[in-house]
Amino acid sequence: MSYFYRKFIGALAICATAAPLSAFATPTYFNASFDYSGAGIIGFTSGGTTYVNGALNPPGINTATSITIQNPFTISSISPLYNGITNDFSSSTFTIKTSTGYIVNPAPNGTYTLSVPQGGAINNLSGINGPFASITGLNGDVYNFTATKDYVGGSSAPSATSNQSSLTINVLGSISDSLNQYLTTPASFQLLVSDSGGALGFSGTFASPPAVANVPEPAPLLLIGLGALGLGIMTRRQQSASKGLANA
Secondary structure: OOHHHHHHHHHHHHHHHHOOHHHHOOOEEOOEEEEEEEEEEEEEEEOOEEEEOOOOOOOOHHHOOEEEEEEEEEEEEOOOEEOOEEOOOOOOOOOOOOOEEEEOOOOOOOEEEEEOOOOOOOEEOOOOOOOOEEEEOOOOOEEEEEEEEEEEEEEEOOOOOOOEEEEEEEEEEEEEEOOOOEEOEEEEEEEEEEEEOOEEEEEEEEEEOOOOOOOOOHHHHHHHHHHHHHHHHHHHHHHHHHHHHHHO
């Protein structure tokens, strides 16, 4: 073995010893989720009127066209499994009831007004400057959720026997991390906003891969509708032709 070859092997050994194992790890896709609770809701707009937290006899948050959220949100629970396999998020990633993140506005107690797409509409959120939600792990890794769109996933209205109402907003996008331990992965950030006689609050679930269904954009929906219409016209023409041959 030559002198230079021995020096080369020695240098490789030193590098291998000094380098952290993570440097050689291959990033994988996220399989992760957590539940969270929000600091509060400042108010919501319905029918052109704004109702602040604590307002008397609001119309029900299910009718909201916009909601002003107050940061931060706090991790409330983390399940050991997600999709039947180990959850990438655990007590070593975040501290339950202590680890906090923010939605859009990183300022302490900062607020963000989210437009609510009522009537089955879909909002395009790709214009938000920065992540929709962000939280820092115990090891300093920053997890950023970038939103692309949102839609209403469900709601409940006040009734004659209850003054409680709720609204579920499903936000779709992707998650990435600052230390590049994972590959960018599709994800969902779900907000459940509630109104109990004027007392407003929000909580929800983050999940990657998404825990909520994707929805087609309006253009693909139009194409699907046109395709179904065309298929229906062809079927009726074939039926008419068959009847004509039968009567001939």
